[in-house]
Amino acid sequence: MWCKNDMMVESASESIRSTPTSQNGVGTIPNQSDGGGAREGSASGETNGELSTAELLHFQQQQALQMARQLLLQQATGLSTPSSTENKQPSVQVPVSVAMMSPQMITQQQMQQILSPAQLQAVMQQQQALMLQQLQEYYKKQQEQLHLQLLSQQQAGKQQTKEAALGNKHLAFQQQLLQMQQIQQQHLLNLQRQSLVGLQPGQGQVTLPGLPQAVSPSDLQQLLKEMSNNQEDSNKQDNSELSSTISTSFSSSKVSPPIVHTSLPNGQSALQNPRRDSSSHYELPPSSHPLYGHGECRWPGCEALCEDMGQFIKHLNTEHALDDRSTAQCRVQMQVVQQLEIQLAKESERLQAMMTHLHMRPTEPKPFNQPLNLVSSATHTKMSPDNYPDGLPQPPTSATAPITPMRAGTSVISSSSLPSMGPVRRRIVDKFNTPISSELAQNHEFYKNAEVRPPFTYASLIRQAILDTPDRQLTLNEIYNWFTRMFAYFRRNTATWKNAVRHNLSLHKCFVRVENVKGAVWTVDELEYQKRRPPKMTGSPTLVKNMISGLGYGALNASYQAALAESSFPLLNSPPLHNSSGSGIHGGHDDVTSTGEPGNSNESSPRLSPQYSQSVHVKEEPAEEDVRPASLSVPNQNTALPEDHDLEPETAMEDLSS
């Protein structure tokens, strides 16, 4: 017959075994070679033996981390004398184990996870105080040197004007020092105000580490000012989105005159350079140098005018050659990027939380936020059995899975006893209208790493898997692989869900099996997929009412936003359905690579790319065997369209775009 199994490139079990890494990183504290540790190690290695101040600052950071360790030990053992607890076995496993690690192994994130905000604040304050003290000592030395210079110059019988100049310089330097101290005080205050916000790992790392000795004191001061500016801007905007933060801080630093005369004459904030560079990079033709734009050198702190690229290259090679200064600036830039990345992660998390909030009513009795936007908090600790409602039967979905989706779902779904997960998924999807593509786009990492069952039906997932491919067709094994690749949950119990996948493929008319030279592939008949639910909603004001009330304003609005997000769906690139009679229902025939195949009367073949359109197995559905116009003339289809949008956002999006 048409059944060929030559497509078994790899077994599903192999694919399961081949993807263990994504499961291991969930909720675990990296012991080694994580970003922070690697960076710290490399930084210390680079600065070893060269930069005394860098080492000093590094030692400072170690001191702060040591204090954190002591706090942890105190917290764990209840003893107030850290020295007595140094060699004791930890009574609290995780924190002390972390505390026992070398300071380089403790990242700021881990500290934030372990320490309380007050402890963190105390640590950071001590850290900042130490740093301020060190800087003050450093500048005191500078002052002494200036004094010595002044005395020597006086002894040498210099002219009065020069003495006055030096005196002015001295006074200016003192003023700068005072300003810097004020900035540091503000920084401390900001840290105190910000509490956890101020304890963003990147900020601590930017403040503390690796300010290399190669950077001149003025540069150091400039950088500190820029950091404090950035800090102030972030405080001012407080919870504003990252882009505005960056742009605002950039503009503020851009317009603000530099406090000191430095070798960074423009006062341009190095903290904003990455974004500026990146933004300018987009404006420039691809051949342009990312460090050159608008006739200026975009090297951090340098706005040297260069008429052309050749001059810029020359300038780059002369002024920004490989030396201590450039290395230091590069290092600082790396930290700036790191901080921005951390800030981006936090802002993304905030966005996720906002979207999660908008997906549900505030008083929703059965909030479903677990599968929706927990990317940043994709830790299984929050889904521990302790969170499972008492008295509820443990879901029988998986006997082996340590954290079953049922458990995760019910932990937030509510007290409704749900021995089966299936209807819950359906309800969730229906109620919150979560577009599968946007949901997956938002929480891809979450589902990829957390063994939480996606709140979508098998049919939706299969459809998404198929539509994710350029050809809109997948073999069964490829569908399996998509499931296991996209969802950690489907790396277990393969027999169950694979059977369900096959069951759904065979059961639903929207899935069309096509035989080609590759073997049997499965495609999606969008028309059939659309037709599955509209009758349920057509002409039912009560349903619409219930749906709207169930969605709430926020959810409804979110559905539109999600619909907007859905507009980027690959399917939308397909030609529109012309004969949809204004229904907006995206006919499966016209999406993707439909090429007006000869057998157009066959409704099952349209989505096939030419190389695949060979044989189509149509499920026996006499009523559906008709051609497109008939299937498009579904009763009440016009009226069902808006409701269909609400009911199936992911498909509604395609409708909107068509």
Next chain:
DNA sequence: GGCTAGGTAAACACTA
């Protein structure tokens, strides 16, 4: 209570 949709399990047939 009936209908529908979805999930799960199982049996069966077919093929490589």
Next chain:
DNA sequence: TTAGTGTTTACCTAGC
């Protein structure tokens, strides 16, 4: 013979 694929049926639950 085995494993994968595809189909079908039955049962259950939840929502309407």
